Amino acid sequence: MGAASCEDEELEFKLVFGEEKEAPPLGTGGSGEELDSEDAPPCCRLSLGEPPPYGATPIGIPRPPPPRPGMHSPPPRPAPSPGTWESQPARSVRLGGPGGGAGGPGGGRVLECPSIRITSISPTPDPPAPLEDAPDVWGDGSPRDYPPPEGFGGYREAGAQGGGAFFSPSPGSSSLSSWSFFSDASDEAALYAACDEVESELNEAASRFGLGSPLPSPRASPRPWTPEDPWSLYGPSPGGRAPEDSWLLLSAPGPTPTSPRPASPCGKRRYSSSGTPSSASPALSRRGSLGEEGPEPPPPPPLPLTRDPGSPGPFDYVGAPPVESIPQKTRRTSNEQAVALPRSEEPASCNGKLPSGTEEAPSGGLRKEVAGMDYLAVPSPLAWSKARVGGHSPIFRTSALPPLDWPLPSQYEQLELRIEVQPRAHHRAHYETEGSRGAVKAAPGGHPVVKLLGYSEKPLTLQMFIGTADERNLRPHAFYQVHRITGKMVATASYEAVVSGTKVLEMTLLPENNMAANIDCAGILKLRNSDIELRKGETDIGRKNTRVRLVFRVHVPQGSGKVISVQAASVPIECSQRSAQELPQVEAYSPSACSVRGGEELVLTGSNFLPDSKVVFIERGPDGKLQWEEEAVVNRLQSNEVTLTLTIPEYNNKRVSRPVQVYFYVSNGRRKRSPTQSFKFLPVIFKEEPLPDSSLRGFPSTSGPPFGTEMDFSPPRPPYSSYPHEDPAYETSYLSEAFGYSTPPLYPQTGPPPSYRSGLQMFPETGGATSCARPPAISFLPRPFPGDPYRGQSSSFPLGLPFPPPAPFRPPLPSSPPLEGPFPSQSTVHPLPAEGYNEVGPGYGPGEGAPEQEKSRGGYGSGFRDSVPIQGITLEEVSEIIGRDLSGFPSPPGEEPPA
DNA sequence: TCCCTGGAAGGAGTC
């Protein structure tokens, strides 16, 4: 389907703009394999009802290609002009259905998506410059100055939309699909005239695809702040963003706005009486698509609600087939339908099994063939990470706002978007077939609170979407969407929009409210795994992928058509029912490293801790086999439901010379374990004499104390002048760990030895707390050394975070727990692998607006950080780095790999 | 009546 739509787009695009010549030839761009359909500015809102930026745009202009599911906006690449970012070349697509192969009508036609450029702050006007001053006809507050084609920007979640709403409107959605691709029939009628042919292809393609899940949208509500819409700052017309209502009304199927509670597509399920063979897919029997469901609510009247001025409606639906034409969605559990799916072309990725890099395999013919369906390919996480290494400035043109999957810093200069009150760690998301399960709540009661610091001039729009909480880049979650909650108890006005396929809830930050918003209007909707996984290009799997984060973003106008975009992500939220009830969750812990001798106290904070909860440390070998396991002694007296205090066990090999990465988990019984958390056992102290020329200082050799270094197994000594964490060496460890790299401090380094190299290299075993690393992730303590931009950043970032937290220094929150407080409340750092963590942002690439502190940070900055950009680094890269940097390490006598 | 919430049934998927 995605293919079809892309084709559609391409066709229209060419027809209207004659882009053929400009479209990069197939395979051009070098990295064509990694290109997405999202080449188009992801910042483009796919909101139905948004008119193209140009009034003259012919009606034939198709709506943006359905964002590809599972895809992220291809990381824009630096354009020739400094500060300018250019989208990656578009991919080619083959007409004729998803098969991309010869099958399907249009069989061999290969179309190329246009290359699009989006810009960040650019000293010189970019090609699209002429459009810069064009009013924001989009009215969505995301003024766009790029040409229409960009309006078709796809977003990965478009798939959500593409796969979801795009494919099949929600039949039983509790909320109409505001992003339903197929919508109002009346509009469609007009559209058909313009794109009959395309539509037929779309339908054809759709019929060959498993249709995605309906993406429900909460009931609409009038835009609460239309007149004062902060977005108007960017353009005259707020119209582009059709109010939810319009979306809803445009969606043919589904409950009416007045019946938010979705009727179960097939009524209540009764397995005992369904008559459906047990082997039958529940989906087939219970959840068909439009048309399949008998008692579908009558289509809502066409556009009864007021559209925002300028809301073009029809444009959005160009090419959209009528709802009725949507083939019944398929489920992979259906054999027949499964067969119908273009498996042959589906990279193994379809179900999320595609190993990283698979699709990058440039295997000639095959690759070429795939190229025909190139836009279906999904860049590997590695590729993404690499592409984003270096990060970028959070300054954008108002016309080219960053896509949702672009990491952004939470703070830039004086601006900071902060989550004052974090949501609870658990929130049971609701399915489309269920009624709402309410808004996300905050741990202390109430709801999350988000505040923008450093700006209070005008009202601004705060955007919120559901993001991922895994170890990869923060991005819109494929299996969850934000769900707008309304009701008497909801005080915060919100507006639902769709940004490239991802539902975004928009609220207003008012100066009179100190630019703070109480997020009491945001629920979480769970999409069926099978639906999402069926999407073309979707690589994520839904099973056990139940952790999300609330992502908040705000674009602060800076004048001159520029905005600073900052983003904040909440702590991870477990959205499954069971997990929320039974599984223990570790949200933070301190410390995160300790001497191999253990004995230190480790404090875990989280939830679902039981009196008999166990904490088990484990170590796994490269092959994943368990190499060591030790249960820690839990101090029951100092533990409760949300806190576990335990004594770190002794590591089984105390003669290691390098930090050992281990993990621990909390167990409430068999199969009731928390996700593992990383922990490091550090070698006992090394005393080293500074040897400026040595690249291996501090490391023992196999033949005695190397370079004047000796291993110290003696009893604890008096504390050193500097605390471990005050020592740059500590910082190295700290950083590497904080960044989530399961890598030991990179002692052996090439190049000029960092200043911190002299002196203590490893953790002094002084006993007491001094032998333990301060929590990198849960930095309750202000970072000690001066100039450290992280200092005091109590809410740093989770372990496993590929992005370093480049956020400049900020004082601890008043609400932050005391120094030794077990759990930071607001800005708790979750050591959980939740990369892309709010504060983590993309960081600032060198020379890209990085805070001076960051740039000037000495010590570690000259080594590892300089040689390997942290941002976006992946585990693979980390492994590589580890292998590279430690390869020269001589194993000291006595050190043996844990058996 | 609607919304929210907790619980659980039953099938699918995984080990």
Added chain:
DNA sequence: TTGACTCCTTCCAGG
């Protein structure tokens, strides 16, 4: 291949 177990999705019921 089979059984046990876990997870997902839907349904039920009560406040």
